Amino acid sequence: MSDTASGQVSGRPDAPRTAREMLGLARTFLERKGLGDARREADLLVASALGLDRLGLYMRLDQPLAGGEVDRARDLLVRRGRREPTAYIVGHREFFCRDFLVGPGVLVPRPETELIIDRAREVFRASDGETASSQHTRRVLDIGTGSGCLAATLALELEGSVEVHAIDISEDALGWAAKNAAALGAGVTFHHGDGLEVAVALAEEGGPFDLVVSNPPYVEPEEREDLSPEVREHEPALALYAPAGDPDYWIRSLADLRPRILARGGTMLIELGHLQGRRADALTGDTGQVHMDLAEIPRVLELR
Numbered sequence: 649m650s651d652t653a654s655g656q657v658s659g660r661p662d663a664p665r666t667a668r669e670m671l672g673l674a675r676t677f678l679e680r681k682g683l684g685d686a687r688r689e690a691d692l693l694v695a696s697a698l699g700l701d702r703l704g705l706y707m708r709l710d711q712p713l714a715g716g717e718v719d720r721a722r723d724l725l726v727r728r729g730r731r732e733p734t735a736y737i738v739g740h741r742e743f744f745c746r747d748f749l750v751g752p753g754v755l756v757p758r759p760e761t762e763l764i765i766d767r768a769r770e771v772f773r774a775s776d777g778e779t780a781s782s783q784h785t786r787r788v789l790d791i792g793t794g795s796g797c798l799a800a801t802l803a804l805e806l807e808g809s810v811e812v813h814a815i816d817i818s819e820d821a822l823g824w825a826a827k828n829a830a831a832l833g834a835g836v837t838f839h840h841g842d843g844l845e846v847a848v849a850l851a852e853e854g855g856p857f858d859l860v861v862s863n864p865p866y867v868e869p870e871e872r873e874d875l876s877p878e879v880r881e882h883e884p885a886l887a888l889y890a891p892a893g894d895p896d897y898w899i900r901s902l903a904d905l906r907p908r909i910l911a912r913g914g915t916m917l918i919e920l921g922h923l924q925g926r927r928a929d930a931l932t933g934d935t936g937q938v939h940m941d942l943a944e945i946p947r948v949l950e951l952r
């Protein structure tokens with residue numbers, strides 16, 4: 649916050665007296681900084697400072713604020729003003745209508761990744777109609793699980809009996825993922841190591857997978873300067889960048905791995921970067937199907 653704005657919320661006579669007044673200040677501050685959706689972010693940050701969710705905040709808009717609450721809200725706004733991601737500041741982000749705990753060391757779940765969940769549910773429903781596959785336990789694998797948003801959501805959303813495994817090379821990410829799965833009551837077994845190597849070992853030990861999902865790192869290192877400071881300065885490089893000079897490394901590697909890890913009739917769903925969709929056909933021949941996200945960007949590659 650600028651000196652002026654911070655002065656306004658630090659005990660001077662014109663300090664905000666209610667959550668409504670605090671919200672007004674917060675919105676003005678975020679708008680002036682040009683930060684995202686100022687209205688939504690102000691709600692999230694002020695609610696977090698008061699230890700409430702957004703609904704709780706709206707229910708006490710006109711109650712008086714305590715001095716500590718004003719200071720807490722001010723601190724969170726100062727952090728946001730320094731371009732820390734809102735999800736890290738408030739400590740969580742919604743994915744498929746559930747809250748996932750996040751912080752430094754793990755990628756913040758993105759709304760476009762929900763398309764993988766939608767598609768996975770459709771694939772399972774369709775295969776239920778064709779075969780008796782719903783009667784056996786279906787094996788699911790998430791490669792590069794991050795916060796565990798895909799693995800935990802699949803464990804909770806897929807119909808029938810499922811056994812969900814998830815891999816990440818980052819121990820920090822796995823710490824967040826395990827916390828999220830436990831908090832949500834999602835049955836997921838986590839594995840540490842390289843996603844491709846561990847996937848093969850898991851398939852050899854426990855049998856191939858009916859569904860493999862992955863949102864792999866796909867930003868080209870040369871695109872670093874195009875990223876927002878929130879992403880570039882705060883989210884883990886391991887989660888963002890494809891190997892230099894080889895932006896399609898993960899699509900190619902996962903596609904090549906199919907005969908070793910995918911069950912007969914199984915499906916692989918891979919999230920694509922915004923430029924990768926155009927190349928996906930060339931990489932996988934005519935065996936793939938590309939699904940568009942809500943912004944009409946080719947977003948998920950489906951392989952069989």
Ligand SMILES: C[S@@+](CC[C@H](N)C(=O)[O-])C[C@H]1O[C@@H](n2cnc3c(N)ncnc32)[C@H](O)[C@@H]1O
Pocket residue numbers: 755756757758761791792793794795796797798815816817818821841842843844863864865866886887888
């Ligand atoms: C783009 S993030 C996706 C996280 C999460 N699935 C999501 O959709 O929000 C990619 C994840 O892959 C992990 N990762 C990167 N290289 C890996 C590797 N060689 N093996 C396994 N995981 C890897 C990163 O640590 C990161 O958590």
